[in-house]
Amino acid sequence: MTQQRTRDERRPANDGRKAAARNRAALIAAAREIYADSGLNAPLSAIARRAGVGQGVLYRHFPDRAAVATAVLDENVRQIEQAAAEPGADIVGVLGVLTWHQTQSAAFISLLHADRAGEVSAVPEYASALSGRVERALRRHLPAGHRLGGEREDLMIAVAMVSGAVAGPTREHRERRALAAWRLLGVEVGAVRPYGE
Incomplete structure (x- = not known):
């Protein structure tokens, strides 16, 4: 038996562009912090982790290390x-x-x-x-x-x-x-x- 979501339990609306802009800003902020300590060769996975996003999100915004x-x-x-x-x-x-x-x-x-x-x-x-x-x-x-x-x-x-x-x-x-x-x-x-x- 499936339960219907009540009005208050609905899935949040997809923020689309707002979420993309937030993710990009979070990635840049995370990269700035990591690069400040470790230089340009820091692992991209560390940047994604620090930003709180998956590596797929990082690569959607930045296709390679040079772009970041x-x-x-x-x-x-x-x-x-x-x-x-x-x-x-x-x-x-x-x-x-x-x-x-x-x-x-x-x-x-x-x-x-x-x-x-x-x-x-x-x-x-x-x-x-x-x-x-x-x-x-x-x-x-x-x-x-x-x-x-x-x-x-x-x-x-x-x-x-x-x-x-x-x-x-x-x-x-x-x-x-x-x-x-x-x-x-x-x-x-x-x-x-x-x-x-």
Whole structure:
């Protein structure tokens, strides 16, 4: 004998697009957390678990590892671009936002080491493209004669050098090391903060 559901026991309506948007946002948030600690090679299954969804849901939104990484890292790069686009923005302030992202995420540091010099490398294309966007955002604020404006590669070599110094158990420790590295390079950096704070 089958029982009929009462009005209050009905199955919830399918949220369709709302659920898809929530799942995508949860996956990006989970990937950001996992990438911050483990870098871009973290297992996709860990991201799905952290988001509270199955791997099938992850693959419906992101067909491969590169798509997940691009979605997460694009947010970091977008914040740097937004900081650079602010009226009155200068290199000191934009470097502060960049440095905040360096201290937050192992994945972002990997991105900043992307080799765009035309050499054969294992750097994924999306990482190279995002790194190029960071370079353009910074370069537009380099005043004439700035120490990072010399040779074409000087700017991103300095960024990669600072990224290499960012290590430590806490964000505060990593921030101190990043600021010390910028200081040793003779470069002034503004407040280390995310864009908008």
